Amino acid sequence: MQPPESKRTGPLPGLLPDPYRVKPGDTLWDIARRCGKTVHELQRWNGLRDPRKLQVGQVLYLSETSAFGLSVLFLDALRHPIANLPYRLEFDGRILVGKTGPDGQIPTQVTRSAQSLVDLWVRDAHSQWQKLVSTVSGYGHKLITLVSGAIVVPTTLEPFSGEVRPVPSKKHDIAATATAQAQPPRKPSGAPSKNNPAVTTKTIKGPNGMPTIVIGVDLPQTLMDYFKQFKGGEITAKDWEKEAGRLECEPEVLQAIAKVESGGSAFWRLMDGQGGHVPAILYERQYFSRLTGGKYDNTHPDISWPVGYRKRERLGRDDPEMHDGRVDEDDILGNYATSYQRLINAYRLDPVAALKSCSWGKFQILGVNHRLCGEPSLKKFMTKMCISEVEQLGLLAGFIMNNPPAWKDPKNKALGREISLWDAVKTKNWRMIAFYYNGKKYETYQYHLKLERAYEAYKKANSAKQA
Structure with missing residues (x-):
């Protein structure tokens, strides 16, 4: 019934x-x-x-948000967020006027239905409203990424005396240096916009047929070559069981790692007008700094610095570990788009170090650990990471089996001596698994507890399916 x-x-x-x-x-x-x-x-x-x-x-x-949600992101040619950009959004008889936030985004909106008409306007340099987008909402969370063909550089200058030209402040000097060293963006493809012929537009299908509107293209071709390897396909129950059997552990342990590390997401849709998918990533600037010998720390602290990013609640606070003594927007962890912006900028400086400085895919394996995954070649590691979830699962198995045993931390008696990651996975030693993934500070984020809860949820669900 x-x-x-x-x-x-x-x-x-x-x-x-x-x-x-x-x-x-x-x-x-x-x-x-x-x-x-x-x-x-x-x-x-x-x-x-x-x-x-x-x-x-x-x-x-x-949910209504995933069905009729609307998100908008503005980026410049170097994929930096465009903040404080005046916009006007019209849909369902509503008119929203505001400015983009520090992350270049408009607050997520939810339209009334799939038939809702959405118009997006921005104010140009002459204070005139220009319509950039006019589209029907459709089904699925609509992601509109607008990439400018120009590079936005702050123009606020500090007072000077006795100099031939003004000297930018430290923060702006960094931004200008990054712009000067970056490769020029490729000319965007697509049809000229009716309102502004200099801007080209495309409409493509996003994840699961989700409509996506893209303006402009700017991605390194060699990086795109990796992303083109995508073949897709979710991990099946047999795939989980196969790798779990090889590791002599329960499938739910591996599922829990994926849930806590990436929320279960292995790939994101590439919003650059060229189609394809990209692995989920987290860019780690402290690794890039270490791998490049601190070569770019002074000129590019947003993507190269001995200390990692901070959480957003620390924005504006004094912090002696930061390059200018305080936590700026460039020091904030950011979202998914931010990680790819940082990867792209770091890739232009040092491709190998940039790839090694990201945690990749469903299980967030750091690129520098490609050898532990059984892949001596970084190129082969990246290719597998970009092909499918199943390939990522195989890399995880190698990462677990090849990780050398860790000595116990004298400050934490809960960590055993010479317990390998493989032993921890077999015995469901959540603290040790957390230690291998997050280091000695894993308790700060209760990583071990999150793993255990995710495991129990999957165990319960899988038991219910078999009943």
Whole structure:
């Protein structure tokens, strides 16, 4: 018997990603129960007329935000966020006027339906409104990435005397130096915009048919060559069991690592107008600094510095470990787009060091550890990382098996002596797994507890499937 569609039951935590891909045996009523929504809501968010008709592999949006969400990001030619840009967003009879934030973004909005018309305007240098985008919302969270063909450099100068020309402040001097050393962007492709012929536009399909509007293109070709290796394909239950058998551990341990490290995301859609997917990453400037011998610390502290990025709540605070004694926007951890902006800029300075300075994929394996994954060649490591989730899982297995034993930390008796990562994975030693991934400060973020909770959630879910 099918439950009434108005009945809402509590979700099973951490089981259904949003969006969700339909699997064999799924029904809309079962999916609604598992995510705590009603059948009527799922029908509206996905444009489903007949709730009985689902296809294996079909993508379903499980919230209004994932179905009708709207996000906008403004970047300059070097992929730096454009802050304080005046914008006007119109949809569903609403007019939102404001300025982009420090990350170059407009606060995420949710349209009324898939048929909502969305118009986006920006104010140009002559204080005139220019329409850049006019599109229908459609189904799926719409990501609009606008990349300017120009480089935005701050022009605020400090007072001077006795100099031939003004001397920029330290922060602005760094920005100007980075601009001067970077390669010029390629000319964007696409059709000229009606409002501004100098701007070219494209409309492409994003993840699962999600519409994506892109203006401008600027990515190093050699980096793009890696991304073109993508073949796709999610990790199946058999894949989990195969690698877990090789490691003599439970599949749920590996699933927990993926959940905590990347939220389970292995790839993001490339929003540069060239199509393709890119592995999920986290750029680590302290590794880039170490690998390049601090060569770029003084000129590019945003991407090369002995100390890692800080959390956003520390923005503006004094910090003697930062290059100018305080936590600036360049010192903030940032979001996914920020990591790729930093990778691209670092790649132009030193491609090998840049690739080694990122944590890659579903399991966030640092590039510098490619040999531990069983790949002596960084190029082969990157190729596998870019091909599919299954290849990433194979790299994880190598990383676990080849990690040398760690000596116990005298300040933490919970860490055993000479326990390898492989031993920790076999015995579900969450503290030791956390130590290998996050170092001695893993307790600060309760990493071991997050791993254990994720494991228990997956264990419960997998047991329910087998029952």
